[in-house]
Amino acid sequence: MALGPVTVLGRGSNALIHDDGIPGVCLVLKGELAGARIDGTRVQAGGGLYLNVLLRRLDEAGLAGAEAFAGVPGTVGGAVVMNAGTSLGEAKDLIEAITVVLPGGEVAEIAGEDCGFAYRHSGLPPGVVVAFAGLALSDDDGSRAAIRRAFLERRKLSQPLSQPSCGSTFTNPPGDFAARLIQEAGLKGFTIGGAQISDKHANFFVNLGDASAEDIRRLIVHARRTVLERFGVRLTPEVKLLGPWPEDALEP
Ligand SMILES: Cc1cc2nc3c(=O)[nH]c(=O)nc-3n(C[C@H](O)[C@H](O)[C@H](O)COP(=O)(O)OP(=O)(O)OC[C@H]3O[C@@H](n4cnc5c(N)ncnc54)[C@H](O)[C@@H]3O)c2cc1C
Incomplete structure (x- = not known):
């Protein structure tokens, strides 16, 4: 049975979905593909992991370096594809490599510098699924939480976050x-x-x-x-x- 086109949906926070929906199959990554494995200052994050959950896990582990995702709704996969970020930085600053599933089903690893990252853009080939992202972080020197708090306060004042x-x-x-x-x-x-x-x-x-x-x-x-x-x-x-x-x- 033909499944039709395959679309990956993260949290939908940068997506305008047609009034008739999305034809074919829509993938939402769950389970291990939405988890995080922390090993020292390196993190293997699933493509479906929510960024706010990632930030919470990093806080618990005392790791800094992902402040750029403060207040950005979405998943790790969406952040890779969009090279999401803020004035504090962007996804490309912390991605060492990503694991993708190619349209034919093969699994491949792509180094961060080969992802074609530019401002709110990655050059990933159409149809790839970002399964995991390997992130390089650093030990927190104690300033991380204050930086994020100040940034989020500014955001609340300037953006319509309740709509x-x-x-x-x-x-x-x-x-x-x-x-x-x-x-x-x-x-x-x-x-x-x-x-x-x-x-x-x-x-x-x-x-x-x-x-x-x-x-x-x-x-x-x-x-x-x-x-x-x-x-x-x-x-x-x-x-x-x-x-x-x-x-x-x-x-x-
Ligand atoms: C209130 C608000 C504030 C925001 N602020 C910011 C901001 O400050 N900075 C910023 O950069 N963005 C911001 N955004 C936009 C959005 O949060 C980011 O672009 C985010 O990275 C999108 O992630 P997502 O998981 O929701 O992706 P989606 O919107 O679900 O998808 C975006 C694109 O990525 C593809 N995609 C998603 N996951 C995968 C995957 N695993 N593999 C392959 N393709 C995938 C989708 O097919 C789609 O083409 C904001 C959005 C909102 C609503």
């Missing part, structure tokens, strides 16, 4: 901020259906309660088109479309 969103909708263009451009275009609070450009942070597009994925898509296209017309800047979506979306779904 559902896909996180940052666009990556920041070189030398600028997507939120600044969207705000300068007068789009803060702009609403389509149940989807709104947050009036707290203009790069967060929030679900007011009954937004469809199509509402969010139309809002993204509207923001891209408006910013392109006003400032000549073509914003690059950070959000990943999952499901039967056409190739040009987010074209302005």
Whole structure:
């Protein structure tokens, strides 16, 4: 029996899932693939492990080095694929190697420097499943918790964390901020259906309660088109479309 296309879903925190769902098979990694093995300052983390659980395990083990994931929802696999991070650093800073399952079913190891990491991007071939990530950490000198606490407090003030969103909708263009451009275009609070450009942070597009994925898509296209017309800047979506979306779904 053909299973159809295979899609890996982490925590869905950077994904816009089509209103008709995702065709084929959706993989969610559990069990050993969502666990962590700690050996000194090295950690083998399952692709399905939630980042907040990883941070808790590292705290218990007195390990520092993953502060960049503070307040980033998602899984280790999603963080690898997206090279997730914050102003405190990004996934590529701590990944030594990853273990992947290739589309044909073979298991392979890829060194961190060969993952093609760039700003909120990895160059992993389509269809690979990130099963494990080997992380290099360091012994905590006692400053880790305070750094994270201060960072999270700043976040709470500047981001609409109590409303559902896909996180940052666009990556920041070189030398600028997507939120600044969207705000300068007068789009803060702009609403389509149940989807709104947050009036707290203009790069967060929030679900007011009954937004469809199509509402969010139309809002993204509207923001891209408006910013392109006003400032000549073509914003690059950070959000990943999952499901039967056409190739040009987010074209302005
Ligand atoms: C409130 C909020 C704040 C956020 N803040 C930040 C931030 O500060 N910095 C930041 O970088 N991001 C941020 N994000 C975005 C998001 O948290 C990250 O991109 C995160 O790494 C996504 O992980 P995930 O497990 O949810 O991935 P998903 O959204 O489930 O998937 C993202 C992509 O990765 C693929 N994928 C997931 N797991 C695997 C796997 N094991 N193997 C292969 N492919 C996989 C999916 O198919 C999809 O293409 C934020 C999101 C929200 C909602």
